[in-house]
Amino acid sequence: MLHIDTWKRALIWLVCLAGLVFAMPNVFYTKVEGHNDALAAIEKTGETPDLREKAGQWPEWLPSNLVNLGLDLRGGAHLLAEVQVQEVYQTRMDALWPVVRDALKGDRDTIGGVQRVNAPEGELQVRIGKPEGIEQALATVRGLAEPIQSLSTPGAKDIEASANGDVISIRLTEAEKLASDDRTVRQALEIIRRRIDAVGTREPTIQRQGDNRILIQVPGVGSATELKSIIGTTARLTFNPVVSRGSDPDARAGVGNAVIPSMDEQGLYYTIETSPVVSGDELVDAQPSFDQNGRPAVSFRFDTTGARKFGDYTRDNIGQPFAIVLDNEVISAPVIQSHIPGGSGIITGNFTVEESTNLAVLLRAGALPAELNFLEERTIGPELGQDSIEAGKVATAVAFAAVLLFMFLSYGLFGLFANIALILNIVLMFAALSVLGATLTLPGIAGIVLTVGMAVDANVLIFERIREELKTAKGPARAITLGYERALSAIIDANITTFITAVILFVMGSGPVRGFAITLGLGILTSVFTAIFVTRLMIVIWFERRRPKTIEV
Structure with missing residues (x-):
């Protein structure tokens, strides 16, 4: 019969109330x-009257999770960067x-002196003093090779060496190059x-594309140039011995x-000397x-x-x-005046306060292993984002109004119940997006x-089924019960297939496609809940109070 247990009614209304909150x-x-x-700033820098006033704009006992606005709605910067992976080969050499x-050095009696000579990019060439000791030197160098931790090339080594006369050539193996690129x-x-996290931006999108490209989208950043200044600097810090100084940029440097x-x-x-004594990779902290x-x-x-070497x-x-070399x-x-134990020091220069702060941020985050080549850059202004929001509001409002009108004209009072459920459906969607922190x-x-268009499909199936059951003259209560029971399988089948599509879009897609998949998937879940449970509860409450002998759907 047409009945819903009290605890089920309480649970349904509790879910709707939680969605509203x-x-x-x-x-x-x-x-x-x-x-x-303001709360984030207070936690980071301490409380001030201005921050406390801003924090008081919203009661702390109420939820404060928001739906994050993406790049196309909030404005911001879009970059597509290519990592110059080949640079790492020479650094390794x-x-x-x-x-x-x-x-x-241990083979000096056999091979004589050792000297580095000019070599092609990504290769190390060493000349020995006694050519007859080349096999001994080659064996020693090959002994430095280490296995690559890779499932695709088990047993492969990271370097390979060959000899030509009195010169040994050392290079990375192809397997190591692939592993190094990754x-x-x-x-x-x-x-x-x-x-990007260090400068406090909200909900950035940073993901790999292809073998050596990275997509970066950061809402709220003023321009792509500003974003490039944050992430584009290699910030490679090294401490190198000085050979000499002068005014000639073309001076002969030596191998x-x-x-x-x-x-x-x-x-x-x-x-x-290009081989640093210590590098920024061994830094554990940097502060302005x-x-x-x-x-x-x-x-x-x-x-x-690093402290020991320094x-x-x-x-x-x-x-x-x-x-002290940066990029x-x-x-x-400086001239070393005394022994500096402890591994700490200070970098001086003609910095402004802002420059010293940015440099500290870059050094703490670490040096980029290779330079970035920006293939694509776009700045989306906040005005364009606001236009998108307004256009979205208009589209949603028009669709919403059309569906509400159609349901009321088609199904009368039952259509009104479906419209209330539709409104709750949108509320539950935004509640879920807020709780998940979705963009x-x-x-x-x-x-x-x-x-919005799909949400009423389930109600249409149910109401049409109730109409069919009313023709059998079993009474309105029985017709409503059978209408919900016999429409349930069709509703579940239709929504499961759509939900599977949304999951595939989320897993296989990226960026905007994922945004569409998230709202579609959440919308399916909330629309099924409101159609099957909320509208049925409203109809049951109405029926219990009015006890109509006949109903018209």
Whole structure:
């Protein structure tokens, strides 16, 4: 018979009430957003009267989760970057040279002296003093090869070596290049994410595309140029021995050395050893600070390994200049005055406070393993995003009004019940999006509009089935019960197939496609709930009060 247990009624109304409460912050979007930003700022920097006033715009005991607006609605920056993975090959060879040199020292009696010679990009070539010892030297170098941790190429080594006369050529194997490319892109992806998170942007999209490309979309950033300044700097910090200094940029550097300009002094160039004593990879902290003269600077601290190498070098090279190099420019080249144990120090230069803060952020996030080449960049202004929101509102309102009118004209009072359920359906959708912290995009709005049209399908099936059952003269209560029972299988079949499509779109798609899939999938769940449970509960309550002898659907 037409009956719903009390506990089921309470549960249905409780779900609807929870939806209203959690969706409500989106009605006061600006106030709640200001409240959330103020609380985050208070947690990060401490409380101020201004921040406390902003935080008081919304009661703390109410939910404050919002539906995040995507790039096309909020405005922001879009970048497509290509990671220059080949750069890592030469970096690996430069880092390998001291290891090879030290390994061959034990064979000096057999092979003579060891000298690095010019080699093609991505290759290390070493000349030995005694050509007759080439086989011994080659065996020693091959002994430095390490296995690659890869399931696709088990047993493969990371480097290979060959001999030609008295010269040994060392290069990465093809298997290691593939593994290195993958590591480089994944490392770049993580560092970009850390850099963007450090400046407090909301809901960025950072994902890999293809073998060596990264898609970056950040809502709320003023321009693509601003975003590039945050993530595009390689920020590779190294500490290198200084060979000489002068004013000639074309001075002969020698094998294993490089001539690079000074960042602060125009026309001054340093010749440095390319193999660093210690690098920014071994930094564990970097903070903006001030030097002894009150000028902006950056203090740093190395990990245990970096601290040991830094301390050993400063102990053995007192009185020698030491270059602090950032992205192939010498920030400063102080003379080592004394042993510096502990692995901490300070970087000085002609920084502004903002520059020292940004440099500290970049160093903490880590250096990009390779340079980024930006293939595509777009700036979406907030005005265009607002236009998209208004257009979405209009589209949703028109679809909503048309469906409400159609249902009322077609099914009368029962259509009114379906319309109330439809309104609750939209509320539940926004509540779910808010709780999940999902990002709403323009395709997501399209998913909502589509859901509005699909939401009444279940009610149409039920009401049409009730009409058919009324013709058998079994009475209105029995007709309503059978209408819901016999329409249920068709409703579930139709919505399951659509939900499967939404899941496939979410798994296989990216960006806007996922936004559409999320709203479509949530809309299916909420529309089935409101059609099967909410409308039935309203009809049961109405029937219990009126007890009509006949009904007209």
